[in-house]
Every structure is written in structure tokens, then in C-alpha cells.
Amino acid sequence: MFGKIKFAAIFVAGTAGILWVVNLPYPMIRQPVAQAAPLLLLPSFMSMDRHYRGAIDSLEQADQLISKATSTADIERGGEKVKEAKKHLENLPVWFLGYYPQPYCTLFGCSWQFTFDEFEQARQRVARLEAVTFQDKNALVPFNEAQKELLAAKQQYQQATNTKDRESAIASWQTTIDKLDQISQQTFAGKNAQTQLAAYKRDFENARVSNFISAAQEFDLEAEKVKPKNSQAASELWQQAITRLEQIPNANPRYMDAQKLMAGYQVKQKTVVDQRSSTLIEAGKQYALAAAKASQNPPHTAQKWEQIGELWEKAIQQLERIEVSEPSYVEAQKLIAQYQTNLGTIKSRRQMESDAVEILKEANHKIEELIASPPSDKNQMRAKIQGVMTQLNTIKPGTTAYTESQRLLTLANKRIQQLK
Template identity: 90%
Template sequence: MFGKIKFAAIIVGGTAGILWVVNLPYPMIRQPVAQAAPLLLLPSFMSMDLHYRGAIDSLEQADQLISKATSIADIERGGEKVKDAKKHLEYLPVWFLGYYPQRYCTLFGCSWKFTFDEFEQARQRVARLEAVAFQDKNALVPFNEAQKALLTAKQEYQEAKNTKDREIAIASWQTAIDKLDQISQQTFAGKNSQTQLAAYKRDFENVQISNFIAAAQEFDLEAQKVKSTNSQAASELWQQAITRLEQVPNKNPRYLDAQKLIAAYQVKQNTVVDQRSSTLIEAGKQYALAAAKSAQNPPHTTQRWGQIGELWEDAIQQLKRIEVTEPSYVEAQTLIAQYQTNLGTIKIRQQMESDAVEILNEANKEIQRLIASPPTDKNQIRAEIQGVMTQLNTIKPGTTAYAESQRLLTLANQRIQQLK
């Protein structure tokens, strides 16, 4: 019994040995066997078929997982599939490409074809996906570091007790955003960071603007405390406040608030630095305000326009006392230019009023003369009335004489109609 078992084992072992030899990857052995007994090559063909399908399936899965990744786990899984595809390709014999078993395929109906070009393309695809997976994994390192740094900066900003600490946290926040912005957008981490960056930058800008305004207000409070004892230190504090506020971009909703604060702090700064010129500017503005109020609700008499013009001249004279060496000189010159333009307008209105009154008076004298001694000839009367109407038509709106001129024109026109 034992002998039979031993004999059977020898037979099986010998058969296995023969199959192993004929399935070795050597064309000089496989080619004659493929022509005479292709069934003996069945194990190697089954193995090739298995690895061929395994390589194709693994490549497709890897491509889907990496190119359409939705999480880090997809990248990891995709990398594993690339490794599987690479192993399957290593088991596919390149030597087989020139010795395809036609007789074997005739007998058993091969359902796939394997060419050298396909093999090379598969290898290139594996290399590409392997590189993409490698880059994606590498990009996750700065992505995770930047995310962690950003969260830390936010926490530090919330816990900050003063402007200095807040600005240190903001600087770290900006650095974290810059790191995220530098990650290649071709990677999974880069695509994720780009979708988040818009929100990060918006939050950062809001925090930065809030800090600019909060810092400026803190500097203002400090300046108010020391202005009576140290005007130079107060001026420097207000300058720091202004510098912070000037960084608020004009597209930001809080830009106008920042500009109002800048204007207020500049006035305070000028007050402590240049008391004399500040007083002169304030005096000039008071004269200008009085002139503007007096000019409301025209028309006014020639005398009234003259008084308004004098107020503008007084405002200009106050501002002209500010020397070129004084800090407020530029502001004073700007106001002088505005006030001189207003003064010119007032002088035009005054002259227009004077001319209108004079014309009206002349017209009235002519009318009285016609009433006292009217010509006997109708055509002559009509011509003299037309002359008076021509004079009255030169009186411009906005003068005290305009309403009366219109009334006289109506009466003159009626008189002409009666003479027809």
C-alpha cells in the first residue's frame, strides 16, 4: 500500500515538475509546446490572465480614487491600488508578446489581447498615478501644518489682551494663509485649500480691520491721557492710530468709519502740535459758516451780498496768517482756494444785483416820463415801450428786481396790445 502511495507521489511530482519546466518563461521551450500540446501551458496562461485583469482593474480603481478623491482615505486607498497594479504588471511576461499561442486561443477562445504598447502604457500609467499619489501625500504635510497653525492663531487672537498680542496672532494667521495659498492646486490638498481660502481670507480681513480700528481707539485713549502733560507723546500716539486706520481698504464696509476716525484724530493731533494754526483755521471756518448761512434763501440786496462777501474775505484773511512752516499750512491753503471760489461767486451775484436794480430804476424813470408826457403818435409810443421792455428783459432771475421787472413787462405788453 505504501509503495503505491509512493509511486503515485512520484508520478504526481514528476508531472508537476514537467509542467513547471514547460511553463518556464523561455520561448525556446514554450514555442514548441504551444504548437504541440498547448494544454500544458494552461497554468501560465491562467496566471497571465489573472494578472492582466488584476492590473487593469487596479489601475482603473486607482485612477478613480486619486483623480476624484473626496478624502485623504481615498488618496491612501488609491496609492494601495497603484501598488497592486504594479505587482500584477511585474507578473506579466514581456517575452510573451512575441509568442502569442494562436493554437491555444483557437482551442480555448482567448477573450483578451495583450500587446507591447498596452504593456508600456500600463507601466506609464502606473508611474503617473504613483507620482500623483506621492505628491498628494507630500502636499498633505504643509496642508495639515497650515491648518493647525491657522487654528492656533485664531485661538491666540481670541485670547489676546492687548494690541501687541493681537498683532502677533494676526501675523501668524497671515503666515498660515500664505502657506495654504502656496500648495499646488494640482494636488488634493491644494484643491481643498483653495475652496477654503476664500472663507479664511474673508474672516482674516474682518479680523484685521477690526484690529486696526480697535488699536486706533486704544491709541486715542492713551493720547487723551497724556496730552496735557506730554503733547509730543500724544501726537505720536494719534499718528499710530491714523497709520492703522489708513490700512483699511476703500472697498471694505468699514472704510467710511475709519476715515471719520482719521479726520477726528488729525484734528486732535493738530490741536496739540499746532495750537495757533488750529485756532486760526477754526476762526476761518466760523467766518465761512456765517457767510454760508447769510447767503441762504436769495435773492438778497446789493448791500447784503457785500456783507456776505466781507465774511468770506475775513475767513480768507484768518487762514492767510498761517505760515508755510506750520503743519496746518497745506490745509489752510486748501480752504483758502475753496473760500476764494465762494467769494468770487458772491461778487458775481452782488454785481448782478446792482445791475438789475439800476436797470429797473432806469426803466421806471422811462415809464414815468411816458406817463407824464406821452407821445401823440401811437407808433412812437409803441417803440418807446418796446425799448423799456428790452431793458427789463436783461434783468436776470435771482435778483430782487426780477419779480418787479416781470410785472412791468406784463403791463407793457398789455399796453402794446391796446395800441394795435
């Protein structure tokens, strides 16, 4: 019994050895066997077919996982499939394609066709997918780091209690966004980064604008504290507040709020820096306001017009004290030009009033003479009355004499009618 088992084992081992030898990847062995007993090469063809199908299947799966990845797990799995495809291709007998590109094992109808071009294409796909997987995995490193840094910057900003800490957090936030923006968009990480960047940038812009406004308000409070003791320091603080607000784009919803704050800070800064000229401008405006009020509800006497003119002159005198080197010089000159125009109008009104009063006085004197010694001739009487009427017609509206002149003209006209 033992002898039979030993013989069977030797036979099996010998047969396996022969099959192993004839299936070795050497053309000088395989070619004679293929011509005489191709069935002995069946194990080789079965191995080729298995590796061929395995390479194609693994490549397709790898391509799908990598090109349409939805998570990092897809990238990892795709890389594993690429390695499997590469291992299968390494087990395909490339030497065989060079010797036998035609159908093989024709004696029993078994043939296995695989061209050299097809093999090269498969190898190129493997190389490309290996490169893509390598790039995707490399890109995930800065992507994950940037995500962590972004979260840390947000937390730092939310926990900040002063402008310096908030600005430090915003600087880190900006750096992180720049890192995400630099990741290649050809990679899975880059595509994810671009999808998320819109939201990240929106949040960043809102935080940046909020910080500008908060910082400006903090500078304003500090400036108010130091203003009584150090006006120069207060001015510098308000300038920093203005600089922050100037950086807010006009497309931002809080732009108008920033502009209102900035206008207020500019006024405060100007008051501190240019206190002397601001005081002179305010004094000039007060004189101008008094003159404008006094001018209301005319007509006025020549004396009152004179007083109003003096108020305008005092307003101009206050503004003329502002020197060219002072910041408010241009504003003062604009006001001077306006006040001089008003002063000129007042002088014209005063002269018109004086002329009207003088004309009315002279007309009354002539009327008294006519009453005291009227001419005996009607034509002479009519001519003298016409002369008085001509004088009265030169009195202009808006003068104190105008109403009286109109009354006298009515009486004179009636007298002329009686003389006809």
C-alpha cells in the same frame, strides 16, 4: 500500501516537476512544448489571465479613487490599488509578447492575446498614478500643517488682549493663508485648499479690519492720556491710529466708520501739533462770526458799518499772524481771502450809506430853501423840484436814507402835479 502511496507521491511530484519545467518562461522550452502538447502550458495561461485581469481591475479602481478623491482615505486606497496593479503587471510575461504576439494554444481552442503596446500603456498608467499618488501625499503634509497653524492663529487672535498680540496673530494667519495658496491646485490638497481659501480670506479680512479699528482706538486713548505732558508723543500716537485706519479698503463695510474716526484723530493731531495757529484761526473765526451777526437785518448807519468792518479787519489780522512754516498757513490764507472779500463789501455798504445820508441832507436843504422862498414862476418851481427828485433817486435801497427819500419823492411828485 506504503509502496503504492510512495509511488503515487513520486508520480505526482514528477508530474508537477515536469509541468513546472515546461511552464518556465523560456522560449526554448515553451516553443517545442507548444507545438507538441500545448495543453501542458495551461497553468501559464491561467496565471497570465489572472494577472492581466487583476492589473486592469486595479488600474481602473486606482484611477477612480485618485482622480475623484473625496478624502485622504481615497488617496491611500488608490495608492494601494496602484501597487496591486503594478504587481500584477510584473507577473505578466513580457517576453511572450515578443515571441508570440498571435493567438496562442490553438490546438484546444485556448488563446490569450495581449499586445506589447497594451502592456506599455498599462505600465505608463501605473507610473502616472504612482506619481499622482506621491504628489497628493506630499501635498497633504503642508496642507495639514497649514490647517493646524491656521486654527492656532485664530485662537491666538481671539485670546489677544492688546494690539501687539493681535497683530502677531494676524501675521501668522497671513503666513498660513499664503502657504495654502502655494499648494499645487493639481493635487487633492490643493483643490481642497482653494475651496476653503475664500472663507479663510473673508474671515482674515474681517479680523484684520477689526484689528485696525481696535488698534486706532487704543492709540487714541493712550494719546489722550499723554497729551497734557507730552504733545509730541500724543501726535505720534494719533498718527499711528490714522495709519491703521488708512489701510482699510473702501469696499469694506466698516470703511465709513473708519473714515469718521480718522477725521476726528486728524483734528486732534492738528490741534496738538499746531496749537498756536489753531488758536489764531479760532480767534479769527470768532471775530468773523461777530461781524456776520452784526451785519444782519440792514440797513445800518455808516458808524455801524464802520464797526462791522473793524471786526472783519481784526479777524484778518489774527490770521495774518500765522507764518508760512506753520501747517495751518494754507487754511489761514483761504480764510483771509474770504474775509477780505467780506470786508470789501462792508466798506462799499458804508460808503453807500454815507453818500445816501449826504444826498438826503442836501435834498432836505434844497427843499427848505424852496419852502422858504419859492420861485414866482411855475416852470422854475417845477425845474427846482425835478432837480431835488433827481438827487433823491440816486439814494440806493438798503440805506437808512432810502425810506425817507421815497417819502419825499412821493411828496415832490404830488407838488409837480399841482403845478400843471
